[in-house]
Amino acid sequence: MLDGAETYITEDGRTIGGTVMEMRNITLRFGGVTAISDISFDIREGEIRAIIGPNGAGKSSMLNIISGFYTPQEGEVWYRGSKRPQMKPYEIARQGVARTFQNIALFEGMTVLDNVMTGRLTHMHASILSQAIWRGKAEREEIENREKVEEIIDFLEIQSIRKTPVGRLPYGLKKRVELARALAAEPSLLLLDEPMAGMNVEEKEDMSRFILDVNDEFGTTIALIEHDMGVVMDLSDRVVVMDYGRKIGDGTPDEVRSNQDVIDAYLGVSHD
Amino acid sequence: MEFLSKVFIDPFVDMVAAPDFLMQVVWEGLVSGVLYALIALGFVLIFRSSRIFNFAQGIMVVFAALTLVGLHEVGVPAWISFALTLGVMFLLAVGIERVVLRPLVGQPDIILFMATIGITLFLIGGGELIFGGENKRMITEELGIPTGSVVLEPFGGLLILEQKDITAVIGAVALVVALLAFLNYTRMGRAVRALGDDHQAALSVGISLQTIWVLVWFIAGIIALVTGIAWGSRAGVSFALEIIALKALPVLMLGGLESITGAIIGGLAIGVLEKLFEIYWGQPLLGGNTEAWFAYVLALVVLLFRPQGLFGEKIIERV
Numbered sequence: 001m002l003d004g005a006e007t008y009i010t011e012d013g014r015t016i017g018g019t020v021m022e023m024r025n026i027t028l029r030f031g032g033v034t035a036i037s038d039i040s041f042d043i044r045e046g047e048i049r050a051i052i053g054p055n056g057a058g059k060s061s062m063l064n065i066i067s068g069f070y071t072p073q074e075g076e077v078w079y080r081g082s083k084r085p086q087m088k089p090y091e092i093a094r095q096g097v098a099r100t101f102q103n104i105a106l107f108e109g110m111t112v113l114d115n116v117m118t119g120r121l122t123h124m125h126a127s128i129l130s131q132a133i134w135r136g137k138a139e140r141e142e143i144e145n146r147e148k149v150e151e152i153i154d155f156l157e158i159q160s161i162r163k164t165p166v167g168r169l170p171y172g173l174k175k176r177v178e179l180a181r182a183l184a185a186e187p188s189l190l191l192l193d194e195p196m197a198g199m200n201v202e203e204k205e206d207m208s209r210f211i212l213d214v215n216d217e218f219g220t221t222i223a224l225i226e227h228d229m230g231v232v233m234d235l236s237d238r239v240v241v242m243d244y245g246r247k248i249g250d251g252t253p254d255e256v257r258s259n260q261d262v263i264d265a266y267l268g269v270s271h272d
Numbered sequence: 273m274e275f276l277s278k279v280f281i282d283p284f285v286d287m288v289a290a291p292d293f294l295m296q297v298v299w300e301g302l303v304s305g306v307l308y309a310l311i312a313l314g315f316v317l318i319f320r321s322s323r324i325f326n327f328a329q330g331i332m333v334v335f336a337a338l339t340l341v342g343l344h345e346v347g348v349p350a351w352i353s354f355a356l357t358l359g360v361m362f363l364l365a366v367g368i369e370r371v372v373l374r375p376l377v378g379q380p381d382i383i384l385f386m387a388t389i390g391i392t393l394f395l396i397g398g399g400e401l402i403f404g405g406e407n408k409r410m411i412t413e414e415l416g417i418p419t420g421s422v423v424l425e426p427f428g429g430l431l432i433l434e435q436k437d438i439t440a441v442i443g444a445v446a447l448v449v450a451l452l453a454f455l456n457y458t459r460m461g462r463a464v465r466a467l468g469d470d471h472q473a474a475l476s477v478g479i480s481l482q483t484i485w486v487l488v489w490f491i492a493g494i495i496a497l498v499t500g501i502a503w504g505s506r507a508g509v510s511f512a513l514e515i516i517a518l519k520a521l522p523v524l525m526l527g528g529l530e531s532i533t534g535a536i537i538g539g540l541a542i543g544v545l546e547k548l549f550e551i552y553w554g555q556p557l558l559g560g561n562t563e564a565w566f567a568y569v570l571a572l573v574v575l576l577f578r579p580q581g582l583f584g585e586k587i588i589e590r591v
Contacts, residue, residue, distance in 0.1 A: 067476065093478035105473035107466050109530075118466045122478040124459045185477065 010237065017045030019078075020189055020221050021066065026075035028061055028245075035061045036072070039247045041240045043189065048215050049223045050232045053242035054265060059225040060102060062242070063193050066223070067099045068092040080188075094122045098187035100178045102194045102225075108167040112158060112177050113149070115166055119184025120145040149184055155217070156180050156210060172203040176210070183214060190214070192224035196231055204228075208235055229266065233257065241265070283552035292429025297551050298544055303437045305543020306444045310499045311520040312527065312535035313448065314492040319529050320468035321488045322373070324384045328391040330517020332493060335395045336361055337500030337509045341411055342403045350414035354497075361493030369485045377481070396511065405511065410504030412436060417505065440502035447498055448536065451491070455532075464488060468530075522571035528584025538582065542567045 007017050021043045028036040036058040043049045051059045064070040065077065068089040077084045079095070087095075098119070107115050124141055153159055156176055161169060166177060175195060182190055195211065196204045208231060214220050226232045232239060233253040241249035241262045248261040256262055287294045311329060318326040339360050343353035372387050413419055418435040425431070455461040467474045467484050475481065503513055523542050527534025546566040554562030574582065 069472075069475070088480070089475040090478045090480045093476055099476050101472060101476070105470045105476065107469035107473060109469050110465065114462070118462060118474075118477050118479075121459060121463060181473075181477065 014046060016047045020045050022078040024076040026072045028070060028072045034245055036245045041250055043223050045221055046219050047237040048235055050236035050239045051225045052232050052239055057242040058245040059242055060193055063191050063225055067097055067191055096188035098182035098185040099191035100182050100193055104174050104178055106166045106174055106178055111163050111165055113162045115177055116149045116180045116184050119181040122185055152180050152183050172199055190220050190222045194225050291427045292431050295431050297547050301544035301547030305540035306441050307499055307503050308519050308523050308543055309536045309539025310444055310495055311517050312523040312539050314495040315520055315524055316532055316535045317488050318492055321464050321484060323381055327388040330514045331392045331395045332496035333500045333517055334511055334513045335399050336497035337504045338399050338403045341408045341509050344411045350411050357497055362490050365486050365489035365493055368489055369482060373485055407508045407510040410509050412505040436505050443498055519567055522567040525571035525581055526574050528581030531583035534581055534583030
């Protein structure tokens, strides 16, 4: 048990465990602009946690805090039961937090396979010397990593483009490759920044299916940002709703849907 | 008519008439070309991993060579000076990353470029202060590099290969092979390539920007030292060496900024072509000394037809 939270079983039979990550009273300012003010929420083991909100609500900033790209002025981040000190993004990645980006950050010049292999960097430990002479540990490691990567490539159905340079792929596939790279790290927490932005209906359905499968098959804890309400409600176990840097709702999709503040934020409200 | 024949016929007649001399010219060109390629390689490595156009690569060659010779002058044995110079280049890499690159992360490319000009001036000033400005002799023999020559007799003629040039070529090839193996087959090498493509993405898969930057600047320092030894043993060690480093610019224009293959082929091509042009066209027709400008003109012509260089990445923008 990681925290006080009770383990429970969802309707579709998945086990949701204790708290993996907890944000406590996070405030983030850029100069005089407060992007996030005093937000707290938690992410539990095995769940799909969504952060939604209109444009400019501070969703991406929140994800950037979790992955270490931004440092909040106030508040604490708790990871696996202990307070996380200030860390660099690569250190957080090595702790098992993988992510994708809103505007796709792939290594365009490298093939799909090489891109996904970079996701395994945190799992490679052989020294430069042993890699140079290509023996024993290094070789074993490379083979193991390669097997894992192939498994993920199969899983996300991108076998046919394994050797294609990423720069040549269409947008939807790039998003999928980025997901593959994040998965290759076998993360204990996977962060997805608008995984379905800019996709058509069919691509969105595919991506939703992959996200659900990843969660189901690997038991990966997922936190995702999305502003398409419909998609999020079907996908997630619990939802945080943000608006103008504040948290206006937190709970199951049904709870959130019936929350008056959320309805106001999304549909607008007449101030009369 | 006579002029046309001097340009288009006579040089080739000369080449065929004295094939041994032609081979000598090509060899000399290749040796310079290998050194141009090495310097260009230093540029490419840093450009690929950080998008910084490192103007200081040339002065790093001089600085490395001066440190090596300077240490030997104060009585340190040759090989120990070599190892110490490697240490100095490592400290330089750490220093540059700490003092110059880290505070400038995320700044526009041109700012970082200006910063490397700053590094250049700093190294020139620092180098002169410590080692003085006069020309020094490279400690070629002391490092165990053979200095005799090999005489071959192709086609009944005469071909003289200096042993130190042969050593330089072998050393350069070994360095390039090691570098390619490192970039393509090791975890760190993969990280270097990844970092060049996308900093954010690299951070998100656990690559440390700082570590990799120190690493590539150190490798560039090693390349600089090898280049410095090779060139210094031909022409002595002085700040004039920096001029030859500027030759890396046309090499890069020719080969493309991102391509290791481009740097190598560009370097060799410029080395050989400028030597051939000088001997067969420059001296008889233009009064010689064409080597000073030929490479730049060649690069300009290539730019007209392939702005990204022969092996560079074509930039395709989706609209």
